[in-house]
Amino acid sequence: MKPGKGKAVYTERDFIYKFNAGSQSFNLTVPLHFPVQENLDHLHGRLMLLHDLPCFIEQDLKKSLCQFVEEETIKDFDREAEQALEAVRSGEVDAGTLANAWMKSYTETTLEHSRPEEPNWDEDFADIYHDLIHSPASETLLNLEHNYFVSISELLGERDVELKKLRERQGLEMDKVMQELGKSLSDQDVNSVAAQHFESQQILENKWSTELKQLSTIQKQEYQEWVIKLHQDLKNPNNSFISEEIKVQQSHLQESTESSRSLYEEHGQLEESFTIHLGAQLKTMHNLRLLRADMLDFCRHKRNHRSGVKLHRLQTALSLYSASLCGLVLLVDNRINSYSGIKRDFATVCQECTDFHFPQLQEQLDVVQQVVLYARAQRNQKVKHQQDTSSENEARDKVKSSERNQSNLLPGEFYVTRHSNLSECHVVFHLCVDDNVRSGNITARDPAIMGLRNILKVCCTHDITTINIPLLLVHEMSEEMTIPWCLKRAELVFKCVKGFMMEMVSWDGGVSRTVQFLVSQNISEEMFYQLSNMLPQIFRVSSTLTLTSKR
């Protein structure tokens, strides 16, 4: 029986065929399983062969075999149908629930019977934006976005200055207090001053973050209104207002380009690209890149590089609602917030520019937190259900899950945030890892690796064609990460990703992708080249086309 077929009831019945040859009469009995799955022509051929039947009964046997099967099948159908009807009549199955099940099924799955769609602001905006960004108006849009970006930057600059001033002042104050310590002031006094400082810092920070939030909200609202207006205006061309505005914006841009030309330096980025072919017979081409860079470089706008910013902005903006997205993997701990480590850094980067399309990071995280709780509840319910029906085997699992905080993530799980304001990516996968990834002995079955696999799967289902992965599964290097540790880890990740990419071909039918492996900035150049030598050994790098080889 095929897998997933469920229980199909098979009944065996005998097909009896009588025929005469000369003076002798024969009986042929064939046990058949109903419903008959096999091809009757084949069965007939087999019977003729197996029993060495004379050819003069061939046609007749075929006819009666077909007739028998047909009649019995109809009888089976009828009997089952009658049983089902009887169950309804006797009240064993409630007609009402049955009818409701059908209704539900129709309303949920067919357009004809489903409720009309409520207009969705986000999607309408997405359509409009996608249209505009692929039109001559794109430049205007980007200029506007840039202007907003500049004003946010200014605000952030002010904030930094003020915070710095505060800290300096507090430092001085603290120094004074420390000098007096043991003389006129006690430990308690020092503590209270410190607490006071901390509090005033907090207040200031809060003030600024509120201001920032407000500004972003205003910007977003203005922007969206403006985009909609622009779209409407472009629809009826006899409105000249917008075209004038475009000009104004342009001149403004040129001015600023010239004024803010300054040095741009690549801080020691190393990069190596490979083209590979995957697959035994049908080969799909993919691009791999090994980079020594900071993960957040893909998010940060390079403030000094004026033309570069615009270039990336355009590219990222063009593909925002398209079917070729960019994503990156961020390794986070098990709490969903942005208080510490890379999470905090990422949140800072997110604030540098207003997201005009998606909710702010914190709002998205709040939603994720809700979803996590919901998912846990669902899971527990399911586990409970299984326990009721099956053995106690799952009990251990349930205890384990109830022990820990329901709102936290487990290693290998990840949440997804969407951004339109990052420099080179649209989607961020926050993959939860634990301290285990720092140890040297993780395997291909490690949750972090499985998480990577799921990330690649989401990439398949949601058209994310470029993905950045931290090769060593850590963002910061530390003492225990020796050269052998790095090589071992890189090999594991390369091999696993290769395996997953081969799998992906069966998921999406072989879309060409770009996978970028990132290693931390503080890795040595020599180490980098060791890794870049390893890559072509694991992936089969495609051959270069040699034009000189005539034969």
Added chain:
Amino acid sequence: MPPLKDAKLGAFTFFASALPHDVCGSNGLPLTPNSIKILGRFQILKTIVHPRLCQYVDISRGKHGKINFIMYRSSMKVLQLAFEVLQGLEYINRHHMVHRALSPHNILLDGEGHIKLSKFGLYYITDHGADVDFPIGYPSYLAPEVIPQGIVKPKDPTQHERPRPSGPKSDVWSLGVILFQLCVGRKLFQSLDIAEKLKFVLTLGCVDDIVTVLAEEHGCVEVIKNLPENVLTLLRKCLTYHPSKRPSAAELLSSNVFSAVSSGYVPFRQPASLFSSALRCADLDLPEDISRLCEDENNDFLGERSIEEVYYLWCLAGGDLEKELVSKGIIKSKPPVCTLPNLLLEDGESFGQGRDRSFLLDDTTVTLSLCQLLNRLKDVPGEAFYPLLGEDQSNVPHSGSNTELSTSTLPLIIRERDTEYQLNRIVLFDRLLKAYPYKKNLIWKEARVDIPPLLRGLTWAALLGVEGAIQEKYDATDKDTPIPTDRQIEVDIPRCHQYDELLSSPEGHAKFRRVLKAWVVSHPNLVYWQGLDSLCAPFLYLNFNNEALAYACMCAFIPKYLYNFFLKDNSHVIQEYLTVFSQMIAFHDPELSNHLNEIGFIPDLYAIPWFLTMFTHVFPLHKIFHLWDTLLLGNASFPFCIGVAILQQLRVRLLSNGFNECILLFSDLPEIDIERCVRESINLFCWTPKSATYRQHAQSPKTAGDCNGMNKPASGFTVDYQDSTKTDLGREIIQLSELKSEVSPRISAEDLIDLCELTVPSHGKMNIKKTKSSKPKLLVVDIRNSEDFNRGHIPGSINMPFGSAFTADGELVPGPASATLQSFKGKVIVSVGHVSSNSAEFAAHLVKLGYPRVCILDGGINKMKPTGLLTVPSPQI
């Protein structure tokens, strides 16, 4: 395949239900996506052709499991309608299908006012609705038994039971409802919502006369009362609550309700297909006066082509199904960034992803516009649709238009995409194939230009000479009884060309299994070797709906190209094959051969899967097709040339690499340019003397009775060396060890004579019609000592006595003879001596020095002596 006439193409689309994340089947492999399963099951629908049914033409699978269909659709009285619908139903029932979604908008009318059922295959291809999320059928027309059977109570995780399949009688109920509506002229249950409708239908079980109750419910008792008696009887019969008492479609058709109408219909007979054993012209009905056929002034030539062809051309002319559906608003997809999930757990379950409305079923069928195609083809003259295939074979009908002639010089890839060109080719091949086997020679000739992809399956069968009662033979082969090979087959199939949607579908696997088992069972002296599955794949792919033909093609292919490769002990065959192959490498590319021999990279290490599967294991299907289009035209030694051509594409990399890198290179063969490979292998083939690839274990010549003159293609290109009659000048059997010791191939005296264009007085039968230009130039090097040489030698040969030809370090001793040899470098060089070992060694030296195309005369000079061709040079003065 019926002609298109005034029919239109329609398209319709739905989503297959997604599988739960990461569930594996019992064999440990990932489950097949539902859309692939549907795709596999769909194929059989293409063969369901009946005047009462719309024809299914194609299915395609979009991104993320979306399925698009092409259906052919067209544009009375109640009884007639009922009768015609029942005809259609009866036909699909006979194919073990149930419509389940019968409703007025699935009953279409064609141009002549006859009905055609559409969407009849939906229930079947979705495995009784299991592979899709939406219920199949329309609430008003569901039969009572379908209601409790056809749905699984949702949101009940304990219940894994699937809905029970509905029987064919449920369609009869649906028909009853439709007829009732037709009689009373209004829709039933219009005021009720779905749940109420269904509940109402279920309550009908308790009433005596359903028709009256329905009439009362809808206030049309009067209308019903006034209906003719037989219509009322029909209604009562259809609308029988209990399925056991309800008649089936077949029973209804033969009941006396229809006695008045049934006489007007002739029973439908499936037209005989190309390779069926029935007489193809049995139904041919020529009018008394042939000239009346010409009177039919109809300019719609395209309309006379089959639906399948028209759809194929529509695609070539830029028809894009998905785009068409998008533009009609049937496919609405949201930007992917908006549909991302919020959270994924470790086992891959995702959360926070709203239900996408575009996944809902939209039941509309879109009519595809043929305008673009008609526009493209408006300049194609009518004659192009009816090429004349006269007796005169030199006058191959090239439909004459300049565009076509210019197209035929373009690369194959472009020709295959060109609408007009393909139209011409398809029409031509269609007519030629209809005349098979009578026009076999012409098929061969045309196939050498190219083969239209649409007709590739049949053309290959014709090229392989498939004939006879293939279906009956296949049916009579036992494909079900378990055999020991089953396990191996079961392991191999899920690994064979699975990137292809058809071959990876469960239906495809089942067909694979049957065809392979049939082959194993019917060839008791041969065994299943891994690789047979790959070999089967192209045939199965091309003849997916005709297993018998796939099987017949495979049976014809294997003895021709892989004779005895599938013996239980095939080592001697393979060894000989590989040795000849390495000789061919040395013959065509001495430098590469020297390098490979030096690093010990022998063909045994890489070429066995090439030849055992005829390259089907190495290349994806689309490349195999192009390769085999030519391979099938060549003889059994053509694969050697393909092998050499592949090596030559990798030449630079092989030459610069050592053993380990070569092994790695071949373990994952880089992309090969297949068109170049084909071109080069043809070129290599032309340079190869026929007898150079002689193999003792090749298929022995057929008996004369086997190939009567008509079947035999008249071309030296295609005739096997083994096929030609043996003469004493042919090659003699040598031991494998001896063969292995020789670097260069031997050629027969016959070939030598042929190549030198010597006339053989005693052998009048020699074929000397060959034009000079088509033959390679050659040089005969006589390595006997000069005395023997002067006593008689082959005309035009030069003398280089073996003992003094080479210096100690293997260079040629300079002299006039070696200068001549030098000037002939690149031409065929035949080394002739007394003893073969000497000439073999001489040849090996030349190969070492990088001389290509070096060969040895089999049997030495002694072979030539009896021919009387040796000349004595005039004494030098």
